[in-house]
Amino acid sequence: MERKTFDTAPCSIARSLDVLGDWWNPLIIRECLYGVHRFDEFQKWLDIGRNILTRRLKQLVDEGLLEKRPYQDNPPRFEYHLTDKGYDAAGVLLALMAYGEKWHFENGNEPIRIFDRTSGARVMPALVDARSMRAIDARQLYAGPGPAFPADKSVRRSRFVEYFARQGDGKRPAKTTE
């Protein structure tokens, strides 16, 4: 599986995919969100091989998305719970869920619903721009290199075509704020 590792790639997406670019890991996180926390339950609901499950749980714990919580001493038994990082990853899954509902289910016929723990109100995850608070439409966007992107100019140019087109000659972002 980790044939190729992206954990040093200069890309937030690629690095995250090292753990989340997989069929099982996101589903394990989903189960945690549903309220499932034990080995055999994961195994049962996901119908995943026990060996694979073992490996995945280990990986998720190593990567800091899950933590093991003992719930019994003899024999020692553990539950797997989401960490802060794991909950953030679960947020990504909510975005994925919204996408999946839109494209794989009829409107109003979704398989899962999400609610707020305190108000009990339905929650509808949506992606917005944190500044304008307006819904994000990827068609309306273009990408450019940030501070952590490798400096090689020719690489940047041939890849972030629109970004450099807008800057005249790569001096500085034209109409770009910040």
Add this chain to the structure above:
Amino acid sequence: MERKTFDTAPCSIARSLDVLGDWWNPLIIRECLYGVHRFDEFQKWLDIGRNILTRRLKQLVDEGLLEKRPYQDNPPRFEYHLTDKGYDAAGVLLALMAYGEKWHFENGNEPIRIFDRTSGARVMPALVDARSMRAIDARQLYAGPGPAFPADKSVRRSRFVEYFARQGDGKRPAKTTE
């Protein structure tokens, strides 16, 4: 790869993972977002085997995330562009990017930045509840079955523990709106 297919699973996440739960497909979509559209460019930037790339492009076209656009006749050559569905998937990647920036890069040292095509302003993707427009914290949520979830009661109960706990006896959501 498609050892196990989730395309009939009663879960928006699982179905989406059939295509997006992979290392390469999301990265190919990312490249499209960057402005990369041709076979050899994908191959070069991603350092992906040509055979694998062939398969993945085919899959993404089949699944309706990419479309082939001829740009030359002799010999026939194509560019791969995002469809509406593909752009929505790209939105999910933006959520993933935000997650990756938070957990894999220092603040302000991100590798990629996103801008609005018309205003040129920086865009910061964030997940909110479409109703309250407040940031979503997965810790604050619980899940319950929706209309498209299988009816088996014992299954529902042992999985959506909190949901059923809140309903008293599974009659109807207690404080749940809608």
Add this chain to the structure above:
DNA sequence: CCAGTTAGTTTCATGATGGAACTAATAATA
């Protein structure tokens, strides 16, 4: 005529996967 470009396909060794059976430690049951 020969090198270069672009988009693949083919072949093959290797590694990840899924399935089934097995271990282990303990509790509950007869």
Add this chain to the structure above:
DNA sequence: TATTATTAGTTCCATCATGAAACTAACTGG
């Protein structure tokens, strides 16, 4: 006491997907 159940793994193995490299194919440009 013997037996079965529960829970969480581990081990073994056949098969499938992957990645690397070489090859094909259709054209272009000098």
